[in-house]
Amino acid sequence: MYGRDVLETRLDLGRIHAARDMIDPVFLGTPLYQCDALGRVLGCTVSVKLETANPVRSFKARGTELVASLLAERGENAVVCASAGNLGQALGWSGRRRGLDVTVVASRRAPAAKLDRIRALGAELELADGDFELARARAADIAGQRGIRLVEDSLDIETCEGAATIGLELAEASTFDSVLIALGGGAMATGVGHVLRTLAPGVEVICVQPLGAPAMTRSWHARHVVTTESADTIADGVAGRYPIPEVLDDLLAVADDAVLVRESSIIAGMRMLLEHAGLVVEPSAALGVAAVLEDPDRFAGRHVVTVICGGNVDLDAYQRWVHSGEGPSPG
The missing domain is CATH 3.40.50.1100 (Rossmann fold)
Incomplete structure (x- = not known):
């Protein structure tokens, strides 16, 4: 094939x-x-x-490096994503280096180690009571309320x-x-x-x-x-x-x-x-x-x-x- x-x-x-x-x-x-x-x-x-x-x-930072670079070039200063853990860490790392305020929404069920590393990278972490799909919905709500960029993994x-x-x-x-x-x-x-x-x-x-x-x-x-x-x-x-x-x-x-x-x-x-x-x-x-x-x-x-x-x-x-x-x- x-x-x-x-x-x-x-x-x-x-x-x-x-x-x-x-x-x-x-x-x-x-x-x-x-x-x-x-x-x-x-x-x-x-x-x-x-x-x-x-x-x-x-591997996620290969993508978040592009996202954060383009946002910084356009003078935008905030971004939000839903994450099972790895995207949030990557966006936190890429965003911090470019002066972006990063918000990550994750499920409370996500591994504690991933959540701890998201916080350690300086991102604002919000936990959703449900699975990843509910975190996706909440991240979209935050983007609309704050008027900031929503990063949707795989769609973007x-x-x-x-x-x-x-x-x-x-x-x-x-x-x-x-x-x-x-x-x-x-x-x-x-x-x-x-x-x-x-x-x-x-x-x-x-x-x-x-x-x-x-x-x-x-x-x-x-x-x-x-x-x-x-x-x-x-x-x-x-x-x-x-x-x-x-x-x-x-x-x-x-x-x-x-x-x-x-x-x-x-x-x-x-x-x-x-x-x-x-x-x-x-x-x-x-x-x-x-x-x-x-x-x-x-x-x-x-x-x-x-x-x-x-x-x-x-x-x-x-x-x-x-x-x-x-x-x-x-x-």
Whole structure:
């Protein structure tokens, strides 16, 4: 299925190249290396793209750097977003450096470690009584009341084109067969997918989502938006219930497949990344490894890149998951 023609998306390759000049270099050129120990246990060649090797421990700042730079250029001084944790940290970091007042709305259910880091970066934090979708609604209310910019992850093109710079770095690296990308709102999947579809059309783009939070994957397969009543997964960073139609359209143009994985596989993936790569990661970052674990024949003999998208994890929860395998069992 891969290697097909490039279909039109909202993204622009010229803007993605230009984005590199607006993003602090500390977030660019993240390590990409072949991890033989991990590959041996997974039965394929595995390279990791380490998006945790930066001050906010996730890929999100690639997008918030663009947002904050453009706001500062226009003389705007305030911004608000809803966040499961990582976007809020990234926007806090990028906004503080440019003199922006940053407000973040998050669910009370978000990991305490992520909330503490948002506060430490100087952002105003408001907690919503509900899940991420309720936080999204509250952030929109605040933007309207205060007349400030609302950053909507994945809908705002800067968040996608910032993440797409990961794709530029992959396309410039050695050849590989498939890239495994955590799928939540879709910014990273559409961004990286667009670049690889354009510059490396032989690479298979596979999106991975938890079985307990399947809305975007179900939407991709149905080719129209499918919502869910709830999301039950330890991978809080990808636990949305309402896919954004414009983002789904982009994803349909660039992804070769979207798969769902069980919680037990996510936990096993986290454990393997610790034991065989020395990486402490949040559950969303283990989705790629989980996909290989659940379908080893598909990847046997292939060179797979998995994007390690975040490392902001509550250590108490991490210890429970990795050492006891404890976690919800949706589906």
